[in-house]
Amino acid sequence: MEKDSALLAAVNQAILTGNNEQLLVGNTDNQTSPLGDTVETSAMGDIKQFSKASVNRYKKILAEIRSDIDLIDHAVARLGKNLQQIRDKQLYFCGGYATFKDFCEKELGKSRQQVHRLIQAYDTITTLMEAGVSEQDLPSTERLCREIRKLEPEQQKPVWRAVLKATKDKGRKPMVSDVQEAAVEIIQSPSTIERQQAELLHGFEGAARKLKVGLAVNILTPAFKVKLIGVLMQISETVQCMITVLKSSNKDVSEKENEDES
Numbered sequence: 001m002e003k004d005s006a007l008l009a010a011v012n013q014a015i016l017t018g019n020n021e022q023l024l025v026g027n028t029d030n031q032t033s034p035l036g037d038t039v040e041t042s043a044m045g046d047i048k049q050f051s052k053a054s055v056n057r058y059k060k061i062l063a064e065i066r067s068d069i070d071l072i073d074h075a076v077a078r079l080g081k082n083l084q085q086i087r088d089k090q091l092y093f094c095g096g097y098a099t100f101k102d103f104c105e106k107e108l109g110k111s112r113q114q115v116h117r118l119i120q121a122y123d124t125i126t127t128l129m130e131a132g133v134s135e136q137d138l139p140s141t142e143r144l145c146r147e148i149r150k151l152e153p154e155q156q157k158p159v160w161r162a163v164l165k166a167t168k169d170k171g172r173k174p175m176v177s178d179v180q181e182a183a184v185e186i187i188q189s190p191s192t193i194e195r196q197q198a199e200l201l202h203g204f205e206g207a208a209r210k211l212k213v214g215l216a217v218n219i220l221t222p223a224f225k226v227k228l229i230g231v232l233m234q235i236s237e238t239v240q241c242m243i244t245v246l247k248s249s250n251k252d253v254s255e256k257e258n259e260d261e262s
Contacts, residue, residue, distance in 0.1 A: 080122025
């Protein structure tokens with residue numbers, strides 16, 4: 001483990017500084033990388049040397065990736081705002097479209113419902129900003145905004161703040177499940193819990209329906225059968241774990257009720 005960490009640190013240092021000296025570990029053989037450069041690799045396949053062209057290419061691509069991520073994080077608000085203006089000010093007439101629906105379908109290749117959700121996401125972002133949420137802390141996807149919008153306006157800020165804190169501690173970006181968990185924890189209203197339970201049940205029922213497929217086993221290749229068996233085993237293990245947790249939880253509740261009665 002310490003050897004792997006040292007190797008990773010050395011590789012990162014080589015990339016950051018542009019130092020292309022060979023990093024010697026184990027026996028090496030020259031190989032050609034997908035980029036067309038000759039690199040030295042160990043018997044384990046670890047890259048030991050980078051050409052200057054590869055390092056420069058990596059840095060350029062990484063900069064573009066970071067720029068695109070930043071654009072994505074800020075795109076929802078701008079996109080929703082612009083679509084709202086096109087709709088409300090009827091600017092789609094300027095493009096020769098008789099209706100906003102035609103504009104969405106013919107100009108954007110999206111349904112009116114899809115575009116409407118983006119506009120609603122902008123409304124949610126506006127509500128959060130008016131409540132004091134800073135621009136850098138705003139939700140970055142329409143799906144997150146949709147989940148937040150299910151809450152009452154006065155509940156959205158505290159729930160989103162809780163999500164930001166929880167995900168920051170975990171070192172990752174917020175997900176829909178984070179909003180749902182924070183809503184239950186903060187609001188703890190029967191309606192919120194009931195809605196989320198209904199959504200959860202609906203999701204599992206949909207998954208169950210999708211699994212009820214007719215397999216033409218005779219035409220499946222052996223390799224595909226092995227892959228499918230592996231996936232189904234993973235699903236089975238996950239389901240069994242969930243069932244065990246649910247049964248254990250019910251048992252704990254029953255024992256507590258019996259203690260209270262006695």
